[in-house]
Amino acid sequence: MDTVQVIADPRRREILRLVWDAERPASEIADHFDITFGAVSQHLGVLRRAGLVAVRRDGTRRFYRADRAALRPYTSMLRQLWAEQLDRLAELAEAEEQESR
Amino acid sequence: MTVPAEPVVVERRINARRDTVFSYFTDPARWLQWQGIDAELEALPGGRLRMNVRGDGYASGTFTVVDPPHRIVFTWGWEMAGNPVPPGSSTIEVDLIDEGEVTLVRLTHRDLPPESRDLHAQGWEHYLDRLAARAAGSDPGRDPWLVDNP
Numbered sequence: 001m002d003t004v005q006v007i008a009d010p011r012r013r014e015i016l017r018l019v020w021d022a023e024r025p026a027s028e029i030a031d032h033f034d035i036t037f038g039a040v041s042q043h044l045g046v047l048r049r050a051g052l053v054a055v056r057r058d059g060t061r062r063f064y065r066a067d068r069a070a071l072r073p074y075t076s077m078l079r080q081l082w083a084e085q086l087d088r089l090a091e092l093a094e095a096e097e098q099e100s101r
Numbered sequence: 102m103t104v105p106a107e108p109v110v111v112e113r114r115i116n117a118r119r120d121t122v123f124s125y126f127t128d129p130a131r132w133l134q135w136q137g138i139d140a141e142l143e144a145l146p147g148g149r150l151r152m153n154v155r156g157d158g159y160a161s162g163t164f165t166v167v168d169p170p171h172r173i174v175f176t177w178g179w180e181m182a183g184n185p186v187p188p189g190s191s192t193i194e195v196d197l198i199d200e201g202e203v204t205l206v207r208l209t210h211r212d213l214p215p216e217s218r219d220l221h222a223q224g225w226e227h228y229l230d231r232l233a234a235r236a237a238g239s240d241p242g243r244d245p246w247l248v249d250n251p
Contacts, residue, residue: 002158002181008220073157073248080245081223 003074006050010085011035012043016066017082019053023065106218109210111225116237119170119197122204125236126173126195135231135241150175156248161188172196177210185214186221206232 007013011033018029030040044064047053051070056063071078115122125131127144132152140152144167151161158181166174173195178188191212198205208225224246231241 001183004155004157004220005181005184008217010219076245077155080227081220084223 001046001050003050003052003071004077006046006052007074007078007081009043009046011040012047013078013081013085015040015043015047015064016052016071016078019064020066020068023056023063026062026064029064104215105212106215109208109213109218109222109225111208111210111222111229113206113229113233114200115204115206115233116202117204118202119199119204122197122206122232122236123170123173125232127167127169131235135235136228136244138247144173155244155246162193163189165192166194170197186217204236 007016014032015029018024018032026041026044027037029044030037033040044053047064048055052067053064054067056065068075125135127142129140129142132142133140137152137154138156140150142148142150142152142164144150144164146164146167148164148167149161150164151159154160158179160177160179162176162178164173164175166172175193176189176191177193178184178186178190180188191210194209194211196207196209198207206229208229210221210225213221227246231244234241
């Protein structure tokens with residue numbers, strides 16, 4: 001898979017956002033999603049095989065972080081896509097807030 | 102066989118006349134002012150279109166309708182191995198609607214697989230902003246989506 005295809009998936013983009021500034025264990029990443037741990041694991045595998053995240057093992061736990069050097073050519077695209085994703089989330093949250101009033 | 106996603110529809114009102122806007126889809130030098138770094142295009146029915154969009158691979162297709170200054174239709178796909186949108190698999194229709202001094206551009210991208218819809222929708226939002234700036238006479242600047250070191 002080419003890099004753009006890997007980051008075309010909104011969940012994989014969200015994973016990259018989570019591990020952009022901080023290394024996180026797989027379990028913590030999975031907690032952010034409403035999909036199964038197995039599905040999150042598959043996305044992590046795709047990101048790892050594409051060389052976009054680095055993995056560190058500590059006992060049975062695996063820690064992931066974004067490989068920013070590998071992602072550098074795509075950084076401005078990612079930032080724009082993240083911003084739009086956050087805008088959409090904000091709209092949804094506002095709509096929910098208004099409904100509950 | 103995957104069921105194609107709903108078409109992506111992106112609209113922009115551009116402060117330029119229709120024939121001006123149309124030329125940004127038919128003249129390779131003009132197209133490159135809003136999208137891509139290398140383009141060959143032969144804007145005639147049956148003519149080819151091939152473009153390095155972000156610097157990391159080529160998209161290509163064939164024009165099927167070229168009706169100045171109303172409508173242009175071409176197939177679209179990515180040449181990179183394993184891409185879910187291979188050349189010929191999806192279709193882009195561009196309709197230009199005359200609103201006096203302003204042109205409404207409606208781009209409809211059909212037959213994308215569901216996993217590719219989101220990125221193409223955001224891509225056309227991004228690129229039609231650049232087209233709108235350029236066709237109205239300003240400089241959209243370097244495309245931030247261009248990769249620096251493919």
